Amino acid sequence: xxxxxxxxxxxxxxxxxxxxxxxxxxxIEEYEIDVQWQKIPQRYARLDPKLIEERIWQIKEQLGSKxxxxxxxxxxxxVFQFADxxxxxxxxxxxxxxxxxxxxxxCGVHFMAETADILTTDNQKVILPNLLAxxxxxxxxxxxxxxxxxxxxxxxxxxxxxxxTYMNSTAAIKALCGRNNGIVCTSSNADKAFKWAFNRGNKxxxxxxxxxxxxxxxxxxxxxxxxxxxxxxxxxxGNTEQAVRNAKVILWQGHCSVHTRFTVEQINNTRNNYPxxxxxxxxxxxxxxxxxxxxxxxTEFIINTIANAEEGTIWAVGTEISLVxxxxxxxxxxxxxxxxxxxxxxxxxxxxxxxxxxxxxxxILFNNPVNVINVSREDKEAAKVALDRMxxxxxxxx
Numbered sequence: 207x208x209x210x211x212x213x214x215x216x217x218x219x220x221x222x223x224x225x226x227x228x229x230x231x232x233x234i235e236e237y238e239i240d241v242q243w244q245k246i247p248q249r250y251a252r253l254d255p256k257l258i259e260e261r262i263w264q265i266k267e268q269l270g271s272k273x274x275x276x277x278x279x280x281x282x283x284x285v286f287q288f289a290d291x292x293x294x295x296x297x298x299x300x301x302x303x304x305x306x307x308x309x310x311x312x313c314g315v316h317f318m319a320e321t322a323d324i325l326t327t328d329n330q331k332v333i334l335p336n337l338l339a340x341x342x343x344x345x346x347x348x349x350x351x352x353x354x355x356x357x358x359x360x361x362x363x364x365x366x367x368x369x370x371t372y373m374n375s376t377a378a379i380k381a382l383c384g385r386n387n388g389i390v391c392t393s394s395n396a397d398k399a400f401k402w403a404f405n406r407g408n409k410x411x412x413x414x415x416x417x418x419x420x421x422x423x424x425x426x427x428x429x430x431x432x433x434x435x436x437x438x439x440x441x442x443x444g445n446t447e448q449a450v451r452n453a454k455v456i457l458w459q460g461h462c463s464v465h466t467r468f469t470v471e472q473i474n475n476t477r478n479n480y481p482x483x484x485x486x487x488x489x490x491x492x493x494x495x496x497x498x499x500x501x502x503x504x505t506e507f508i509i510n511t512i513a514n515a516e517e518g519t520i521w522a523v524g525t526e527i528s529l530v531x532x533x534x535x536x537x538x539x540x541x542x543x544x545x546x547x548x549x550x551x552x553x554x555x556x557x558x559x560x561x562x563x564x565x566x567x568x569x570i571l572f573n574n575p576v577n578v579i580n581v582s583r584e585d586k587e588a589a590k591v592a593l594d595r596m597x598x599x600x601x602x603x604x
Contacts, residue, residue, distance in 0.1 A: 231255070233561040241553060244338045244577075250561040255284065258560045262288055265567040273570065274307040275563075276322070278314040279505050280464075280526040280555045285313050285563055294505035295321070295373040296392035300597065302326060309333060309570050312579075313558050315341045319579045320377040324589050332579045333570070335562035340554050341374055346460035347414035349378035351438040355458075356382065358442060359411065362450050366407035370399050372415050373596075374462075377581045377589050379413065384591035391596055393489050394504035396422040398599045411436070413458030417466070421489045421496050423455045435459050464552050465490035468524040472545045473498045476522045485545070486511060487524035495524060505529065512537055527551050 233251040237243055250258075266273065266288065276298050277289035286292065291301040295318055302310060302322035310332045312319040319334040326332060360367055369388035371379045380390055387406060391399035400422055403410050412419035416435055423433055432454040436443030442450060443459075450456070468491050476483055486508055487499040496502050501511055505525065512521050517539040523530045524545045534542040569576040581589070 233559050236559060241557070242338045243557065244336045244562070246562065246565045250565050253561060253564070255560060258564050259284070259287075262560065262564050262567060265564075265571050269309070269567070269570060271306075272308045273311065273567070274305050274309070275311045276301060276313065278318065278555065279509070279529045279532070280552045281313050281558060282528055282551070282556060283532065284560050285558050286528075286532070288563065289313065294392065294394070296394050296504070297506060298322070299325060299373065299392075299593065302332075303597070305330070309575065311335065311563065311566055311570075313563065315339045315344075315552075315554050316579075317341055317344045317374055317376060320581050321373065321380075321589075321593065323579045323581050324377060324380070324586050324593060331575055333566050333575060333577050334579055335566045335577065336557045336559070337577055338554075339557040342463045342554065343372075343374045343414055343460050344376055344379075347371075347375055347379055347458055348438075349376060349382070352379055352382060352413065352458075355436055355438060355443060356386070356411070359450060359456065362447055363409065365409050367409045367411060368403035368407035370396075370403055370410055370412045371592070372396070372413065372418060375414055377585045380589035380592050381585040382588075384588035384593075388592055389595040390589075390592045391599075392504065393418055394506060395596065395599050396489070397425055399596065400426055402595070402599065409454055409456065411456040411458070414460030415462060415490055416457040416459055417461055417492055418489050419455065419457040420493050421491075421502070424493065428455055433457060462490040464526050465524065466492060467548075468492075468495050468545050470494050470498045472547075473522070473524075476543070476545060480520045480522065480541075480543075483520045483522050484515070485522045485524070487545075491524050499524065509533065512540065512542060515540060526555075528555075 274290050275288050276291045277286045279294055293301060299321050303325040308330060310322055310330060312322050312332055312334055316334060316339060319332050323332040369383045369386050371383050371390055373390055373392045383389060389399050389402060396418055434445050434449050434453040435457045437459045465488050473485050485499045486501040487495055489496060489502055508525060512533055520541040522543050522545050527544055528551050530544040566576055
């Protein structure tokens with residue numbers, strides 16, 4: 207059987223362009239881009255972006271404390287400006303858990319809104335402006351495939367297997383971890399999650415991002431001989447029984463469509479062009495890129511490192527372009543460039559157009575909320591166990 211890529215992965219290049227500036231067009235024009243869009247009433251699609259912006263600010267003021275808007279750092283600027291809270295997936299998950307607003311509009315992707323629904327109360331409603339704003343990485347780990355893999359692996363082992371899922375996964379995957387003594391992690395605490403797991407078992411299965419998993423394993427001194435990759439479309443994930451038994455870390459064969467675009471060649475070219483450049487990359491990049499970079503860390507790490515850097519320094523960043531452009535604007539005393547000369551925003555995150563935000567806010571205003579995220583009670587309870595373990599890592603002694 208051949209590997210089947212999710213449609214979200216196949217659509218990743220849809221918004222790529224050579225210009226580094228990204229500007230929102232009326233939604234009717236963006237519909238012409240060949241990706242899946244959630245259809246909304248035509249009047250929103252034809253509205254001028256300036257009118258949309260003015261109306262969103264008006265409704266925010268009218269709703270007051272009933273509404274909290276959260277936005278991920280990869281979100282386009284025209285949406286990011288409305289956020290009451292911003293951050294990477296880890297920071298936003300903590301922020302969502304602290305909110306008391308009746309409505310939380312999550313300008314991110316589907317797994318993030320699911321996580322917010324899990325961590326908020328039954329009296330709160332989490333809304334995702336565009337239900338087709340998914341995540342290609344999360345889509346690479348289907349719950350039925352993961353359950354099959356879990357059964358195959360545990361049937362072979364006498365050892366204790368601990369599941370770790372990256373935040374970029376569905377609620378169903380998080381729930382599987384919660385039911386099987388596992389944990390959720392993000393790029394900012396993956397090392398702590400690995401240590402937590404190895405204190406409780408002999409082996410880890412990490413999904414869905416093989417690159418974050420491998421880079422974290424290397425960071426902890428785990429060698430290639432102790433790592434295997436699980437391809438869900440092959441028998442035993444493409445491994446022998448002995449290889450599965452010997453492995454300390456089993457990596458799911460998934461990846462981030464944005465971060466795997468970065469290459470060592472790009473780093474070398476950047477160093478040739480800017481001899482004093484500092485290269486900083488996200489740990490979802492491949493291991494050779496991570497090894498060649500000067501700094502590696504989560505989205506929040508990248509932001510803070512550049513913000514605190516010396517005036518006049520040059521930074522080449524291996525992460526999503528909307529964030530890189532924002533870093534360049536907020537750090538005018540430094541030079542900030544993207545490693546990739548071709549501009550490719552996260553094609554799923556970019557589907558949160560301001561028109562969708564306005565549509566959802568008007569639904570709230572007129573007591574007809576749309577796109578409310580509802581994780582099943584069973585999955586919510588199990589996933590919250592794994593998420594609470596992640597949130598407790600800050601107070602756990604390494």
